[in-house]
Amino acid sequence: MKKILIVCGQDESIANEAQRYLVYSVPDLLAQSLLHPLRIYLRTQSITLPLTCCAILSILLHVPINYFLVTHLKLGIKGVALSGVCTNINLVGSLIIYILYFGVHKRTWGGFSMECFKEWKSLLNLAIPSCISVCLEWWWYEIMILLCGLLLNPKATVASMGILIQTTALIYIFPSSLSFSVSTRVGNELGANQPKKAKLAAFVGLNCGFILGLSALLFAVLVRNIWATMFTADKDIIALTSLVLPIIGLCELGNCPQTTGCGVLRGTARPKYGANINLGCFYLVGMPVAVWLAFFAGFDFKGLWLGMLAAQVSCMATMLLVLVRTDWDFEAERAMKLTGTQMAVDDDDDDSKLHENPHQAQIKQDSISLLEDLSHYCLV
Secondary structure, three states, X not given: OHHHHHHOOOOHHHHHHHHXXXXXXXXXXXXXXXXXXXXXXXXXXXXOHHHHHHHHHHHHHHHHHHHXXXXXXXXXXXXXXXXXXXXXXXXXXXXXXXXXXXXHHHHHOOOOOHHHHOOHHHHHHHHHHHHHXXXXXXXXXXXXXXXXXXXXXXXXXXXXXXXXXXXXXXXXXXXXHHXXXXXXXXXXXXXXXXHHHHHHHHHHHHHHHHHHHHHHHHHHHXXXXXXXXXOOOOHHHHHHHHHXXXXXHHHHHHHHHXXXXXXXXXXXXXXXXXXXXHHHHHHHHHHHHHHHXXXXXXXXXXXXXXXXXXXXXXXXXXXXXXXXXXXXXXXXXXXXXXXXXXXXXXXXXXXXXXXXXXXXXXXXXXXXHHHHHHHHHOOO
């Protein structure tokens, strides 16, 4: 990785630190591969409080672990990477202990069988486009870090970019959580052949997304002069971060509703739409704008984030256009085909009844939301 970064024009000291961090973060891939399925497994059963409690416990342990590795053992950036690995391993362990202790698995799993090797095609048809959609968006941030290494003051801009990306990740937790809720609700309603309720859930979710976007904008503007001081005392880094934070807020004004919109698309089992939108908006709109503004129009670091703003605005507009044109009755019929549920529907959606075993029917109603939730994290 060090050689690749140097070939891309990065400062050698930055490449060295990145290499160390990545090497010691490798075990986190195993932890993440277990963590996300466990989260989805519990969330699809509406088991959320234990998730929160286990996360809080892991965070509380993270602080002393991080201090011990970084300060006491003087491992530096290697300690930062290892503390992150330990935190995720603790979270995985606590979730597994909860599942086994309270017997959650007994209610949902009848034991290993060859059935687990079936129906992979339908899962992968959702998982791969969803994976691509998420990767396209987050890879954009990584490309921006590489571009920062080519600016006038690479060390300061890369450091500031690190702070800003962590800030974006912090803010992203809220629309991402909303997206999970909306996708599950929309998927369940469509699986139950309730298109009107699915549309209402999508509408309410998008409005909540706009409220979150406004809150993020207000937060970014209010803390712009003090936020970077919590990470560093370097005046150049503080100045760059303060300059760009309001733009971050504007980006989130578009990102929050579009993230929620992605959840609606996952709930309707249309992840390919999200992947195509992200590809077009981030790489055909945002990237050219960012490169031109940063390197040719004289905006430097600020230009990269203005490119991000262009990508987010176009992404939100395209996402809303797709959702406005959604035929919810058609999506409900499509959901029935995906889940294999046969239904008899009255004129009123609320009076729909399943012609099958109630327990089996409930499983089939939930299956589409389980598929789309799993697809969001598959391979990521």
